[in-house]
Amino acid sequence: MNPADWRTYLVTQASLSGGRSTEEVVRAAIDGGVDVVQLREKDTSARERYELGCGLRGLTERAGVDLIVNDRIDIAEAVGAEGVHLGQSDLPVSVARDLLGSEATIGCSTSTVAEAERAEAEGADYLGVGAVYVTESKAVPEENSGIGPERVREIAEVVSIPIVGIGGITAENAPEVVEAGASSVAVISEIAAAEDPAGATEALSEAVRDGESRA
């Protein structure tokens, strides 16, 4: 799928899934219409992430949902994921492109206009921009927590690749993030910790559509 067509993006983190397994959360998110799943699971070994990734590849492939691996290009290749998501202290986007080729989807976490411009110049296919709101998931360094929809707008004005808003996003605030220039939103807890993860995914997707109609 083209990242510009994504609406809802689930980042997996078993420790924030309220006792459910990551597979269970992903299965429910797929039922709710999620577009892309990022295998994150920072606290697990490479072997565990690889094994989990193989399982998620089966689930996502059958559903036509994209699978992206956080940080590890080797695990992305090994499980046959669509691509990789890189933070500012991971391997450079240009290195990922050399290793994965032109067809792979490469995303990059950015919090500032300068980082966003550099990621685009290096060949990123999409940007993860955040943390838009204050969040406790630690997916984003603390100093970049709560950059707000205004920063999303500033970045959207200077880059032409799709923006995925991330960090503290809910069905309530998603419309304003999309209105500011994001084309999709990424969440951990909003889906993974929800009582009804499938319903939470649907609500989030609806909120993105709502934002699109206002943008």
Added chain:
Amino acid sequence: MNPADWRTYLVTQASLSGGRSTEEVVRAAIDGGVDVVQLREKDTSARERYELGCGLRGLTERAGVDLIVNDRIDIAEAVGAEGVHLGQSDLPVSVARDLLGSEATIGCSTSTVAEAERAEAEGADYLGVGAVYVTESKAVPEENSGIGPERVREIAEVVSIPIVGIGGITAENAPEVVEAGASSVAVISEIAAAEDPAGATEALSEAVRDGESRA
């Protein structure tokens, strides 16, 4: 270089290098005749390891010394290393072989006869066997600390790929590890924390030769 021809194998760890940089330690080890350098540096980000790896690639290539990257197949590919060294909780040897191809050098950490047999069957080019002696470097899980030269001997009797002894090895005990069946020895502190890392490398190489003559 064929792993069977290695004698001394340096594993890098800046935190055990007595305030010296990893480049400085590697340069001295090369002066002392080290055969292979493994980029480990578990406490650094992927970006830092990649940048350090690019620097070490320059140093080792000029000297005809092999460069191996711990755990990360992607960093090994990105810096043009000879191969990768995998622990029991890293990606499987068979996955590394698929990603890196037949020419790459793939090593695997093993502590038991069963692990050693499995690694050889999966296509490893050499085994890191240890920790032979008790060590504080934490390169090996504590329960496998101090397996002794006898375990090296048991493993050497059942595998045909080269064995690199690792864990608490010094110029004093290296001969008995080689006598037991290792063809080379890997160290962190013995070189990195030595007053004279080049001299320590030479002494270690001499100790391996001594063990060869006894074996």
